[in-house]
Amino acid sequence: MFENQDEWVSKTRMKKQMNDLQDLGMALTKLSTDTLKKIGLSEELFEAVQTYKKITSNGALKRQAQFIGRLMRDTDPEPIEQFLAKLRGDNAAHNAFLQRVEQARGRLIADDGALTAFIADYPLADAGKLRTLIRNTRKEQEQGKPPKNFRALFQEIKAVMEDQQDGGDEADFAEEGEE
Helix, strand or coil: CCCCCCCCCCHHHHHHHHHHHHHHHHHHHCCCHHHHHHHCCCHHHHHHHHHHHHCCCHHHHHHHHHHHHHHHHCCCHHHHHHHHHHHHHHHHHHHHHHHHHHHHHHHHHHCCCHHHHHHHHCCCCCHHHHHHHHHHHHHHHHHCCCCHHHHHHHHHHHHHHHHHHHCCCCCCHHHHCCC
8 A cells, every 4th residue: 555664654653753842842941041052952943942931922932832843853852852861860860969968967866876977987077067066956856946957957968978979989878777
């Protein structure tokens, strides 16, 4: 019936591909101008994305989104997808780091001996400052006060763990409580 069965694509599949490209274009509209410049978009696509950000009318937004989708058909989506995946990956790694900081803070508040283990893993940490923040955080929680010291303790632990990471020798204190 069809001479080139391999090249034939159903109308449904074509629409899905076009919608996927439009969705990829909409992901570009959520990025900052500086980030967009790093991707290396065509000038026309870059301007279309910038215009989309300025539009407030719903009908005009829909038309501009369709226009971006049409421009995306002429653009290789692979580099854009890779760039967006890299952005999401960086955020995932950062979120995992913040979770390790929260776990360390939880153990330090709950257990007096945890500070000794933390100092052993992070020798650059200021034990006196941490001890004071832990004590003040416990008082805050007992008295039901706003978590000022709780947040300060988080920031201090985060700074210590970042310094240790930058030195290339990451300790395992954050994972110790899970064993």
